[in-house]
Every structure is written in structure tokens, then in C-alpha cells.
Amino acid sequence: MSDTDKHCVALDRVLELVVVLNEDMKRSLAARGLTVSRTHLLWVLAHGDPITQKSLADALRVSPRTITGLVDGLVATGFVTREPHPFDRRAILVTLTDAGKDVMSDFERDHEQLARALFADMDDGDFDGFVAGLDVLLVRLREGLSGSSGL
Amino acid sequence: MSDTDKHCVALDRVLELVVVLNEDMKRSLAARGLTVSRTHLLWVLAHGDPITQKSLADALRVSPRTITGLVDGLVATGFVTREPHPFDRRAILVTLTDAGKDVMSDFERDHEQLARALFADMDDGDFDGFVAGLDVLLVRLREGLSGSSGL
DNA sequence: TATTGTTATACTCTATAACTATA
DNA sequence: TATAGTTATAGAGTATAACAATA
Numbered sequence: 001m002s003d004t005d006k007h008c009v010a011l012d013r014v015l016e017l018v019v020v021l022n023e024d025m026k027r028s029l030a031a032r033g034l035t036v037s038r039t040h041l042l043w044v045l046a047h048g049d050p051i052t053q054k055s056l057a058d059a060l061r062v063s064p065r066t067i068t069g070l071v072d073g074l075v076a077t078g079f080v081t082r083e084p085h086p087f088d089r090r091a092i093l094v095t096l097t098d099a100g101k102d103v104m105s106d107f108e109r110d111h112e113q114l115a116r117a118l119f120a121d122m123d124d125g126d127f128d129g130f131v132a133g134l135d136v137l138l139v140r141l142r143e144g145l146s147g148s149s150g151l
Numbered sequence: 152m153s154d155t156d157k158h159c160v161a162l163d164r165v166l167e168l169v170v171v172l173n174e175d176m177k178r179s180l181a182a183r184g185l186t187v188s189r190t191h192l193l194w195v196l197a198h199g200d201p202i203t204q205k206s207l208a209d210a211l212r213v214s215p216r217t218i219t220g221l222v223d224g225l226v227a228t229g230f231v232t233r234e235p236h237p238f239d240r241r242a243i244l245v246t247l248t249d250a251g252k253d254v255m256s257d258f259e260r261d262h263e264q265l266a267r268a269l270f271a272d273m274d275d276g277d278f279d280g281f282v283a284g285l286d287v288l289l290v291r292l293r294e295g296l297s298g299s300s301g302l
Numbered sequence: 303t304a305t306t307g308t309t310a311t312a313c314t315c316t317a318t319a320a321c322t323a324t325a
Numbered sequence: 326t327a328t329a330g331t332t333a334t335a336g337a338g339t340a341t342a343a344c345a346a347t348a
Contacts, residue, residue, distance in 0.1 A: 018172055021166070024292060053307065073336095089347060112159055118292070127284060141171045188316095204330065309343085309344075321333095325329095
């Protein structure tokens, strides 16, 4: 098999991993009344203080209008509240509720459990090579390849 | 660093790869007037004969209604046509146009180019370890982990 | 005048249910 | 009666543009 063929097979496997992980993610989040986008927003809240919708839009790199929708959904399911900003009456502070904190704790616990399940008992050399390869891919994807992948 | 910590870092990096690859994919497809779902449909067409919408629904594991929408979009952009089924007047054969074949050829060419760009000059040991690790992950994700990942 | 968040509008992907035409 | 594909309706994520309130 040529090097190019080997590389294509490897890329196909990476893409398959992307698909499988994505489906698994969506399924387990849906079981908690969450979506990927809403969880991303919750994750930002869980790793910082209450924050304005404008800041959330910057953090998620999404339009302010999209944040309105995501926060609407999270308010409806009780994971966040909209609180007045102490000294800017235009702004709103999106704030995690106890239910929101709980769901994020579960999330992080399951995240650790998945990491153990995936990598436990993996050959040390394989693990190190895997991580090293992963780093190379991330660096190359971030540098200059953007937009030309043709995936 | 504990093993669990190392494993969590590795999983985080996998998830980052998922995000970066997904964004890159969407961007380069959008430049051709395509989306991920429509490309998936086109890919099935490109690797087989003209096929009914029902069969496409099964292949993409999506509802028949969703196929109607995807085909509508692909007809509008000129990548497929709806042709009558030769002997079942209920059914429709979705068929690649020349433009559809062209866009899929470009897609496959760019796919190879990306594979080369990502893996070329990668240390042999890293490459083999990466692929081996990838296989382990895929096997474990497909077996039993489904739905309990908590990502 | 600039910023924050909203409403208005639109496009994509997804689903279920009801319906039409055909088998 | 069952199947192929549609319309009807709905929810989620995304965007831009116009607009309100406030800075």
C-alpha cells in the first residue's frame, strides 16, 4: 500500500471517529435535555463567573442572536437564569442555576469515566504515539490548512 | 500527572480535533455550495447507482422527509436530478448530474491532498501508534460505550 | 454615536403525522 | 393493506438587518 493510501485510510478513520463521537455525544446529552451548543455555553459558564450575552457570543464565536436562542432554551429547562447587570442596564448576566451546576458536574464525571474507558489498558507506546500524532494533526489543521481541506 | 489526568487531556485533544475538523469541513463545503448532510447524500450516490429516496433514507439513517429536503437543495444547486423509476411509478431515482460528479471528484482529490498534508513527514512510529490508538478508540466506542459517554 | 439585546426574517437539518398516488 | 414521497407542523442552530434601550 502506498503512503498516500495509508494516509487516506488514516484520515478516513479520523473522520469515522468524528462521526461516532459526535453521535454518542448528542445521544447522551439529549438524555439530559441538552444539546451540544447549549452544553458549550454551560461549559463556559461553569468555568467562569456570570457573563453577559455579548461575551458569550464572543466566547462561542456565534452571533448575539444565536445566544438569545440558546439562553432561551437553557432558561426553559432551568439550567440558567438571566440576572440584571449591576451597573449596565443594557446588559444581562447569564447565571448558572444549581440544576445547571449539577448537570455540568455529571458531565465532567462522565467525561473522566469515558477517558478511562477509552484509554485504559492501551499499550503505552500506542498511547504516546496516539497523543503525539494528535498534536501534529491539531497543529497542522490550525496552521494554514483552514479552508482548503475539502472534506 | 496521573494516568486519569493524562487520559482526560488526550480525550480533550480528541474533542478539539473533532471541533476543528468539523469547522474546516463545513467551511470548505460551503465554498462549493454544499453542506455536510448533502455531501453525505452525494457520496452515497457517487459510490453506487441511482437510488430511490427511501433507500437514501435508510443509507443516511434519516427520515424520508429529511431526504426530501436534502434532495430539494441538491436539485436547486444542480448536483442531482429526480428521474422516474422505470417500473415503480411511486418511486423516484435520485441521479448525479455531471456537476454533481465533478464536485465529488474535487472532493475526493482534496481529501487525498488533506491526508497527505496531515500525515506527510510524520514520524513513522508516531503514525503507526496514532493509527493503532485510533483503532482501539473506534472499537471501544462501537462496543457498549454508546450512550454512556457523557460527552 | 456606540453597544446590548431584542424582534423580524430566512436557511438548514431533523422529526412525526397526515395524506396522495401507486403497488 | 403496504409502500414511496409529499405537505403540514414543529424544534434546534445559524445568520443578517432593523430597532429599542442604554451608555
